[in-house]
Amino acid sequence: DIIPLPQPPLTIPDSEELERELASVARHYDRIWLVHCRTFFSDPENQITQWLDGHLLPLERIYFPSYGSGVTVTAYLTDPPEKAAPPEGATPWARYDERLDLLHYTVEYLTADGHTASLRPDALVAGDQTEPAVPGGALLRVRLTWHVPDRLPPLKVSLRLIDEQGISWTQRDRRPLYYWPTDTWPVNTVMYHDADLRIPIGAPPGLYRLEMVLYHENDGRPLVARWPDGQESDAFPLGTVTIERTRESLWPVPEEMATEFVEGTVAHQPAPRFGALRLVGSRIGVGEMAPGQSTDMRLHWLADEDLAGEFTLAVNWVDSGGVVRHTATYPLAGPAKSTCTLAGGEPLTGMYRLTAPDDLPPDRYTLRISVHDDTAGAFMRVRYGLLPSMKRSATLGRVTLLEQ
Numbered sequence: 001d002i003i004p005l006p007q008p009p010l011t012i013p014d015s016e017e018l019e020r021e022l023a024s025v026a027r028h029y030d031r032i033w034l035v036h037c038r039t040f041f042s043d044p045e046n047q048i049t050q051w052l053d054g055h056l057l058p059l060e061r062i063y064f065p066s067y068g069s070g071v072t073v074t075a076y077l078t079d080p081p082e083k084a085a086p087p088e089g090a091t092p093w094a095r096y097d098e099r100l101d102l103l104h105y106t107v108e109y110l111t112a113d114g115h116t117a118s119l120r121p122d123a124l125v126a127g128d129q130t131e132p133a134v135p136g137g138a139l140l141r142v143r144l145t146w147h148v149p150d151r152l153p154p155l156k157v158s159l160r161l162i163d164e165q166g167i168s169w170t171q172r173d174r175r176p177l178y179y180w181p182t183d184t185w186p187v188n189t190v191m192y193h194d195a196d197l198r199i200p201i202g203a204p205p206g207l208y209r210l211e212m213v214l215y216h217e218n219d220g221r222p223l224v225a226r227w228p229d230g231q232e233s234d235a236f237p238l239g240t241v242t243i244e245r246t247r248e249s250l251w252p253v254p255e256e257m258a259t260e261f262v263e264g265t266v267a268h269q270p271a272p273r274f275g276a277l278r279l280v281g282s283r284i285g286v287g288e289m290a291p292g293q294s295t296d297m298r299l300h301w302l303a304d305e306d307l308a309g310e311f312t313l314a315v316n317w318v319d320s321g322g323v324v325r326h327t328a329t330y331p332l333a334g335p336a337k338s339t340c341t342l343a344g345g346e347p348l349t350g351m352y353r354l355t356a357p358d359d360l361p362p363d364r365y366t367l368r369i370s371v372h373d374d375t376a377g378a379f380m381r382v383r384y385g386l387l388p389s390m391k392r393s394a395t396l397g398r399v400t401l402l403e404q
Contacts, residue, residue: 015047022051026078032056036072052076058179081177083190086147093121094225094236096214100155101147102225103190105238107210109138112247124210124239136246136349137201140210142238144176145192148185154217155182159197161241162209167296167351169208172197175217201246202300202347204333204340210238251345272394274371275380276307277348279394284367288400289356297354299369299396303342310374311340313350316393317357318366325365326357332371362403368393 025032034052043049052058056076064071092101107119117132124131134140142159158173176182176193185191195212213235215222222234271278281300289295299313311332316324330352333340342348354367370393371380379392 018047019051022048023055026056029078031059032076032078034072034074034076036074038069049074057081057177060178081180081192082186083192085188086190090147091228092147094227096223096225099148099150099152100214100223101149102144102236103147104145106143107140107238107241108143109134109140112249119239119241121239124241125237126239131242133205133242133244134199135244135250136199136203137250138199138247140197140199140241142195142197142210142212143192144195144212145190147190148187151187152182152185155223156215156217157195158213158215159195159238160211160213160235161197161199162211163351164207165353167353169203169351170197170200181217199243200349201250202349203243203246204348204350205244206242208241208243210241211235212238246347248343248346251347270385273304273383274394275373276303276305276344277311277371277380278302278304279369282396284354284397284399287398288402290402291356291358291360291404294353294355297352299350299352301348301350303344303346303348305344306342308339308341309376312372312374313352314370314372314379314393315352315354315396316368316370317360317399318368319360319363320365324368325360328355329372356399356401360401362401364398364400366398367396369396370394 032052034049036049039046039048052074056078057080059075059077061072061074064073086103090103092103093105094102096102105121107121107124108116111117112135119131119134140159144157155176156173157176158171160171161169163169172195174195176191176195197210213222214225224232224234225236226232271280273279278301279299280302281298283298285295285297297315313330313332315328315330317326317328319325330350332350333348340348372378373380381389382391382394383389
């Protein structure tokens with residue numbers, strides 16, 4: 001909802017009326033967002049910001065610069081995240097270094113019609129695939145409830161989405177409460193906060209593991225999570241999430257596709273097309289690799305028309321003399337070989353683990369990719385724009401292979 005000011009524009013608000021109005025708003029909402037811009041007439045003394053800062057907990061404040069007047073957006077939590085101590089005998093999901101207990105968590109997201117879909121923690125941990133599937137592009141919100149039995153150091157929470165290969169598709173790290181660091185949390189209380197993670201647009205449908213890592217803000221050392229049965233791990237498994245195809249409302253046009261060309265990649269203008277598949281973006285994690293070293297390779301595809309079938313991605317390592325010295329293959333759509341079904345205009349994101357071969361000499365290698373149509377039993381021809389081509393591979397990037 002957008003809450004109008006209690007006074008007409010270009011007037012200084014009456015402080016008492018303003019306080020009553022803001023207090024009323026805070027009672028009816030869990031969060032309030034303040035958009036602050038050019039208030040030298042409507043609120044020259046910043047009474048609104050001062051009242052909100054003094055009575056609510058700021059969660060995040062972002063400044064957007066502009067040639068005219070910059071815009072500041074601040075999110076506030078209206079209900080204090082501090083609660084009374086938990087009842088005696090409450091069994092935590094996990095205990096961290098005897099300093100912090102994870103009492104409870106919930107996972108939810110907004111459906112296409114704006115309703116909240118909740119995923120049960122016990123079902124996620126059990127891998128229950130009857131739980132609602134999460135569409136690509138959706139924002140997962142994880143609400144974490146902690147008991148604080150002892151003083152804490154400054155900590156950060158990291159949420160990660162891991163596929164069946166162990167590749168991290170997306171990750172978000174942040175303080176639990178940015179303006180209330182964990183080293184100032186009161187002892188023997190219950191604290192709660194939200195963490196969120198955006199599912200990548202075009203992520204292939206399938207099962208993914210949602211993990212949480214708690215670590216020291218100063219040096220990145222993880223805290224060890226200990227389960228009631230004695231198991232320990234740096235990463236706490238929040239459960240298995242089923243990802244489904246990206247909603248059509250989130251499909252990007254090619255010009256808006258998230259393209260990340262970095263060192264080691266080649267930008268193609270226009271984008272290469274393998275049949276009905278257009279490569280609109282790519283990213284290789286590093287530009288130099290040692291033999292046996294692995295890095296993540298991300299490819300962004302867009303379907304120009306409806307297609308369905310099984311496809312294999314081939315990556316050729318071509319030496320400086322133009323000789324193919326090694327070929328690696330991957331299922332195009334996800335970690336497991338499966339039918340790739342896309343509608344015209346639908347995006348597909350592929351994450352692949354690129355491993356430098358052990359038996360190749362040091363050199364500057366060109367990575368060339370091909371797409372094999374497993375149904376037709378042939379590699380697809382590559383074209384750029386409307387021009388036909390007899391080629392069946394395109395240059396993705398270059399990697400320098402170092403000495404052993």
